[in-house]
Amino acid sequence: MVNSRQSEIFQEVKNIFSAHLENHQLRKTPERFSILEEIYSRNDHFDAEELFEDLKKKQLNVSRATVYNTLELLHGCDLIKKHQFGKNLAQYEKSYGHKQHDHIICVDCKKVVEFCDPRIQQIQSMMGELLNFKITHHSLNLYGICGTCQIQRDKRV
Amino acid sequence: MVNSRQSEIFQEVKNIFSAHLENHQLRKTPERFSILEEIYSRNDHFDAEELFEDLKKKQLNVSRATVYNTLELLHGCDLIKKHQFGKNLAQYEKSYGHKQHDHIICVDCKKVVEFCDPRIQQIQSMMGELLNFKITHHSLNLYGICGTCQIQRDKRV
DNA sequence: TTGTGTGCAAAAGCTTTGCATGTTG
DNA sequence: CAACATGCAAAGCTTTTGCACACAA
Numbered sequence: 001m002v003n004s005r006q007s008e009i010f011q012e013v014k015n016i017f018s019a020h021l022e023n024h025q026l027r028k029t030p031e032r033f034s035i036l037e038e039i040y041s042r043n044d045h046f047d048a049e050e051l052f053e054d055l056k057k058k059q060l061n062v063s064r065a066t067v068y069n070t071l072e073l074l075h076g077c078d079l080i081k082k083h084q085f086g087k088n089l090a091q092y093e094k095s096y097g098h099k100q101h102d103h104i105i106c107v108d109c110k111k112v113v114e115f116c117d118p119r120i121q122q123i124q125s126m127m128g129e130l131l132n133f134k135i136t137h138h139s140l141n142l143y144g145i146c147g148t149c150q151i152q153r154d155k156r157v
Numbered sequence: 158m159v160n161s162r163q164s165e166i167f168q169e170v171k172n173i174f175s176a177h178l179e180n181h182q183l184r185k186t187p188e189r190f191s192i193l194e195e196i197y198s199r200n201d202h203f204d205a206e207e208l209f210e211d212l213k214k215k216q217l218n219v220s221r222a223t224v225y226n227t228l229e230l231l232h233g234c235d236l237i238k239k240h241q242f243g244k245n246l247a248q249y250e251k252s253y254g255h256k257q258h259d260h261i262i263c264v265d266c267k268k269v270v271e272f273c274d275p276r277i278q279q280i281q282s283m284m285g286e287l288l289n290f291k292i293t294h295h296s297l298n299l300y301g302i303c304g305t306c307q308i309q310r311d312k313r314v
Numbered sequence: 315t316t317g318t319g320t321g322c323a324a325a326a327g328c329t330t331t332g333c334a335t336g337t338t339g
Numbered sequence: 340c341a342a343c344a345t346g347c348a349a350a351g352c353t354t355t356t357g358c359a360c361a362c363a364a
Contacts, residue, residue, distance in 0.1 A: 027342095139243075205354080
């Protein structure tokens with residue numbers, strides 16, 4: 001069940017990416033689709049280097065340059081989201097078939113948890129109107145200490 | 158009026174920083190206070206390099222290492238806020254005497270506008286409770302196209 | 315006086331770029 | 340077959356680190 005849903009999603013994103021490449025007169029190279037597949041087989045947040053390493057492990061010979069290039073393309077057609085969770089390092093996640101959400105980050109163990117709150121959409125549209133911005137997206141990160149790390153801290157006292 | 162308020166604030170942040178250094182048994186060096194003064198004489202968002210350049214222009218011989226070190230210290234005692242507006246570059250702003258706010262960023266011209274909405278505090282405390290995180294701070298950025306850039310875009314069509 | 319802070323420069327880490335080669339349309 | 344994409348390595352940019360000297364406590 002999960003796998004058939006997974007392959008269904010992969011088919012859809014492949015079509016979207018394919019159409020995007022056609023529309024922009026870009027080439028459909030095997031490297032680009034390998035990267036798309038690798039990203040959609042993951043369920044977590046990852047950075048460019050991790051993606052590069054995983055592709056290498058799978059004997060897919062894709063260079064860093066191509067990884068960065070393709071991440072940019074996928075970001076351009078909204079198939080991935082790009083984040084900066086306080087570090088000087090871009091992290092990504094797939095976004096198709098994954099409902100809009102924001103993040104809570106543990107400043108101790110760096111764990112990332114997702115959450116949804118409809119009020120953010122309201123703030124977004126209200127502020128866009130008020131300040132005359134055409135808002136395209138947002139990023140809300142809450143930073144704090146998760147339950148597990150709170151216990152660790154208490155032990156130390 | 159503005160200047161007297163400015164110097165009043167500067168006195169206060171100097172005291173806070175001074176106390177923080179004492180409490181942590183760190184030294185009160187002239188460099189650290191030069192940097193604090195420079196930051197509180199600005200009203201915008203800046204990065205480490207801009208701060209370094211401005212100090213150099215004013216003949217204050219402070220090294221990059223000290224700038225980064227001091228930014229870290231000031232961040233530790235909440236006298237500055239640190240942001241990542243989508244770029245791989247940390248940007249800072251003074252935070253004392255400046256009420257809590259979030260940011261709208263124009264993706265075209267990079268202009269940053271501040272706004273406040275009390276609902277964010279509510280989301281923050283609700284989610285902290287729900288997910289058992291002790292939330293310390295948050296970062297909400299809205300991204301879009303500002304009025305001016307919308308006009309530029311329309312002209313181009 | 316002692317050890318922390320500083321300046322300087324080198325190194326590190328992420329990302330981009332240049333160039334020769336390969337491959338898509 | 341022409342233009343674009345790729346791989347590789349070098350360069351670019353921000354930030355961190357190592358070391359000798361300076362100076363706050």
